[in-house]
Amino acid sequence: xxxxxxxxxxxxxxxxxxxxxxxxxxxxxxxxxxxxxxxxxxxxxxxxxxxxxxxxxxxxxxxxxxxxxxxxxxxxxxxxxxxxxxxxxxxxxxxxxxxxxxxxxxxxxxxxxxxxxxxxxxxxxxxxxxxxxxxxxxxxxxxxxxxxxxxxxxxxxxxxxxxxxxxxxxxxxxxxxxxxxxxxxxxxxxxxxxxxxxxxxxxxxxxxxxxxxxxxxxxxxxxxxxxxxxxxxxxxxxxxxxxxxxxxxxxxxxxxxxxxxxxxxxxxxxxxxxxxxxxxxxxxxxxxxxxxxxxxxxxxxxxxxxxxxxxxxxxxxxxxxxxxxxxxxxxxxxxxx
Amino acid sequence: xxxxxxxxxxxxxxxxxxxxxxxxxxxxxxxxxxxxxxxxxxxxxxxxxxxxxxxxxxxxxxxxxxxxxxxxxxxxxxxxxxxxxxxxxxxxxxxxxxxxxxxxxxxxxxxxxxxxxxxxxxxxxxxxxxxxxxxxxxxxxxxxxxxxxxxxxxxxxxxxxxxxxxxxxxxxxxxxxxxxxxxxxxxxxxxxxxxxxxxxxxxxxxxxxxxxxxxxxxxxxxxxxxxxxxxxxxxxxxxxxxxxxxxxxxxxxxxxxxxxxxxxxxxxxxxxxxxxxxxxxxxxxxxxxxxxxxxxxxxxxxxxxxxxxxxxxxxxxxxxxxxxxxxxxxxxxxxxxxxxxxxxxxxxxxxxxxxxxxxxxxxxxxxxxxxxxxxxxxxxxxxxxxxxxxxxxxxxxxxxxxxxxxxxxxxxxxxxxxxxxxxxxxxxxxxxxxxxxxxxxxxxxxxxxxxxxxxxxxxxxxxxxxxxxxxxxxxxxxxxxxxxxxxxxxxxxxxxxx
Numbered sequence: 123x124x125x126x127x128x129x130x131x132x133x134x135x136x137x138x139x140x141x142x143x144x145x146x147x148x149x150x151x152x153x154x155x156x157x158x159x160x161x162x163x164x165x166x167x168x169x170x171x172x173x174x175x176x177x178x179x180x181x182x183x184x185x186x187x188x189x190x191x192x193x194x195x196x197x198x199x200x201x202x203x204x205x206x207x208x209x210x211x212x213x214x215x216x217x218x219x220x221x222x223x224x225x226x227x228x229x230x231x232x233x234x235x236x237x238x239x240x241x242x243x244x245x246x247x248x249x250x251x252x253x254x255x256x257x258x259x260x261x262x263x264x265x266x267x268x269x270x271x272x273x274x275x276x277x278x279x280x281x282x283x284x285x286x287x288x289x290x291x292x293x294x295x296x297x298x299x300x301x302x303x304x305x306x307x308x309x310x311x312x313x314x315x316x317x318x319x320x321x322x323x324x325x326x327x328x329x330x331x332x333x334x335x336x337x338x339x340x341x342x343x344x345x346x347x348x349x350x351x352x353x354x355x356x357x358x359x360x361x362x363x364x365x366x367x368x369x370x371x372x373x374x375x376x377x378x379x380x381x382x383x384x385x386x387x388x389x390x391x392x393x394x395x396x397x398x399x400x401x402x403x404x405x406x407x408x409x410x411x412x413x414x415x416x417x418x419x420x421x422x423x424x425x426x427x428x429x430x431x432x433x434x435x436x437x438x439x440x441x442x443x444x445x446x447x448x449x450x451x452x453x454x455x456x457x458x459x
Numbered sequence: 460x461x462x463x464x465x466x467x468x469x470x471x472x473x474x475x476x477x478x479x480x481x482x483x484x485x486x487x488x489x490x491x492x493x494x495x496x497x498x499x500x501x502x503x504x505x506x507x508x509x510x511x512x513x514x515x516x517x518x519x520x521x522x523x524x525x526x527x528x529x530x531x532x533x534x535x536x537x538x539x540x541x542x543x544x545x546x547x548x549x550x551x552x553x554x555x556x557x558x559x560x561x562x563x564x565x566x567x568x569x570x571x572x573x574x575x576x577x578x579x580x581x582x583x584x585x586x587x588x589x590x591x592x593x594x595x596x597x598x599x600x601x602x603x604x605x606x607x608x609x610x611x612x613x614x615x616x617x618x619x620x621x622x623x624x625x626x627x628x629x630x631x632x633x634x635x636x637x638x639x640x641x642x643x644x645x646x647x648x649x650x651x652x653x654x655x656x657x658x659x660x661x662x663x664x665x666x667x668x669x670x671x672x673x674x675x676x677x678x679x680x681x682x683x684x685x686x687x688x689x690x691x692x693x694x695x696x697x698x699x700x701x702x703x704x705x706x707x708x709x710x711x712x713x714x715x716x717x718x719x720x721x722x723x724x725x726x727x728x729x730x731x732x733x734x735x736x737x738x739x740x741x742x743x744x745x746x747x748x749x750x751x752x753x754x755x756x757x758x759x760x761x762x763x764x765x766x767x768x769x770x771x772x773x774x775x776x777x778x779x780x781x782x783x784x785x786x787x788x789x790x791x792x793x794x795x796x797x798x799x800x801x802x803x804x805x806x807x808x809x810x811x812x813x814x815x816x817x818x819x820x821x822x823x824x825x826x827x828x829x830x831x832x833x834x835x836x837x838x839x840x841x842x843x844x845x846x847x848x849x850x851x852x853x854x855x856x857x858x859x860x861x862x863x864x865x866x867x868x869x870x871x872x873x874x875x876x877x878x879x880x881x882x883x884x885x886x887x888x889x890x891x892x893x894x895x896x897x898x899x900x901x902x903x904x905x906x907x908x909x910x911x912x913x914x915x916x917x918x919x920x921x922x923x924x925x926x927x928x929x930x931x932x933x934x935x936x937x938x939x940x941x942x943x944x945x946x947x948x949x950x951x952x953x954x955x956x957x
Binding site: 324325326327329330332333336337339340341342343344345346347403404 | 759761780781782784785786791793798799800801802803804805809813814816817820823824825867871
């Protein structure tokens with residue numbers, strides 16, 4: 123402890139008081155709330171076992187992992203947008219646009235040309251959203267809503283409204299083959315997770331993204347060009363959508379203009395279930411992946427139980443509400459101590 | 460029947476393992492202005508929150524107007540006639556003044572709003588308190604000082620018998636403080652009891668009938684302002700004698716390091732000229748709205764200006780974004796610490812290094828070890844009292860938060876710094892530390908510009924003071940000319956004075 127010119131050195135100050143109060147709060151409830159996303163996930167796995175004996179088959183678990191890849195990748199990209207306090211509604215449409223791009227470019231330019239074109243298409247859309255939000259100061263909701271419509275429209279026009287078949291064995295095999303017992307596509311998610319975690323934890327970029335979401339004015343007053351970072355998160359989200367769109371196409375073998383309709387809501391739900399705040403500044407990479415897995419597991423359980431798709435939507439909605447309520451409960455618990 | 464409005468006996472409040480209040484005692488006589496003094500973290504705000512029903516006490520008794528009360532929510536406190544004006548204003552910026560004043564009863568009992576009635580009523584209230592505010596104006600368009608007047612009016616619109624004011628003058632300047640005081644005297648005459656919480660001792664001596672000093676959650680002493688001196692209060696607050704709040708003005712002055720020429724910002728600033736030399740602490744005085752903060756905004760690239768130039772070390776600098784300013788070695792300790800100064804939810808270390816992350820990173824990757832040791836050395840240098848460096852800035856007291864903002868600029872190595880109300884909401888002890896830091900910067904050869912509404916502060920700290928009024932620099936004072944009356948006569952707009 124420091125000597126203090128104020129003469130109050132012999133007694134704890136307000137700052138220390140608050141800090142040690144934080145340390146003193148070490149109860150079971152606090153611990154469970156702190157890791158609520160993970161706790162919910164574990165509970166869900168236990169419930170799944172009771173609801174269906176087919177859940178814990180290797181085939182089914184592999185299936186869940188495979189299905190969760192596009193959602194996981196998109197959610198990770200979206201997390202950075204949400205951390206700044208923004209939102210990206212265009213993610214589903216971008217996936218569709220990318221899948222159509224891949225299918226249309228493949229015949230002329232080959233596998234790698236198609237993949238490159240897909241990545242460029244997705245990132246470019248993100249760049250446009252980012253420009254609109256950061257430099258033209260259009261509200262993220264509106265800017266990405268517009269891009270969502272435009273991208274879907276372009277995908278429909280380019281494909282003439284028809285799914286375009288992708289005739290490439292290597293490409294289609296990627297979506298179904300496994301390596302070391304795990305689906306190949308899962309490695310894509312693992313790689314994205316590692317990159318996102320690195321950016322979030324270790325880089326100047328990650329630090330400033332969180333700072334902008336916590337207090338954009340103070341961050342700007344610290345001499346940070348916040349516009350650049352706000353721009354960049356949409357480009358990242360666009361890139362993530364491109365990766366997810368390509369992965370999704372490897373599974374279906376088609377470039378579909380109606381791919382991933384309504385996917386933005388699943389992605390937002392995954393990020394929010396993972397404990398992120400839509401007002402920015404709060405959210406974690408690991409929890410976002412868990413959030414995506416939770417949503418995938420819910421769908422899977424209901425499929426196993428033969429619950430029809432329409433009913434599934436209702437259950438999903440309720441679960442999102444519960445997740446957000448849990449989050450606010452957590453905040454209230456934290457602020458009370 | 461007792462003649463105490465509030466009696467507090469042996470009240471306890473703990474947070475985790477920390478005692479915010481222990482065996483706290485206070486007696487407030489009806490119809491008096493009772494001042495509560497204490498450093499930040501002494502327990503003043505905990506006490507207030509217990510009285511207003513935001514916190515529930517852990518033990519002891521609170522008696523209001525002779526009846527024991529156990530508030531569990533703010534509604535119960537309000538029902539007992541306790542009104543509170545917080546330091547942080549709780550207004551809706553997009554609503555009008557009148558709407559804010561009557562927010563909890565816009566319909567005045569009915570379900571539809573009679574706008575004429577509401578506006579007239581608000582207008583009458585504002586006039587009766589001497590606040591020159593148009594009730595139809597959007598609150599967000601008012602300056603902080605005027606917003607506070609609205610907040611006070613809002614509180615007084617209710618039937619309050621006990622009014623708690625938390626640092627009410629922190630955002631007010633000269634004449635506004637006079638208005639506030641005359642209102643408080645009027646309310647007192649009407650039998651309202653006022654609990655007045657403030658750091659500013661001169662004010663307390665002017666307005667208070669009784670003083671209670673709080674330190675570390677216990678009542679240290681009750682003093683009578685008629686018989687005690689400011690020194691007695693300070694001694695009781697900090698637990699020892701504080702020699703002088705201000706460091707000596709002994710720094711060596713160098714060449715002119717920073718200069719503003721003919722700066723004009725339409726409708727706000729008109730042909731501003733000022734210079735600051737190396738090692739010099741220059742003050743900027745003026746009433747709220749006179750253009751002081753607006754100059755800072757131009758210097759720091761937050762607002763643009765139409766004419767004029769800014770020179771640093773003789774070279775013109777073009778600043779159109781705070782990032783440009785920081786690159787030129789210009790820093791700003793802004794007026795509103797919580798909104799502009801620090802990212803409260805982020806770590807102390809993270810805030811300290813934010814403006815120069817290049818110093819603790821390589822190829823965009825943060826070196827956490829380097830960051831921690833840098834933050835630790837800044838903490839030691841500025842004597843910041845904290846738990847852990849990774850704790851959020853919000854866990855700190857006002858004074859220590861401000862030191863974190865200062866640490867951020869020390870880390871950048873700015874040689875020209877603007878301080879906008881550097882000691883607002885900061886207790887006496889931390890104040891003197893901040894003055895010493897400013898003095899230390901001057902000794903290192905920095906040029907410094909200090910904006911303040913506290914005249915004593917400007918007189919005590921600055922070599923030279925520019926006085927502003929309605930967007931003009933109306934005078935420049937130094938040495939023996941630097942007195943409160945001299946500043947005030949330059950600060951008050953001509954047409955108001957005549």
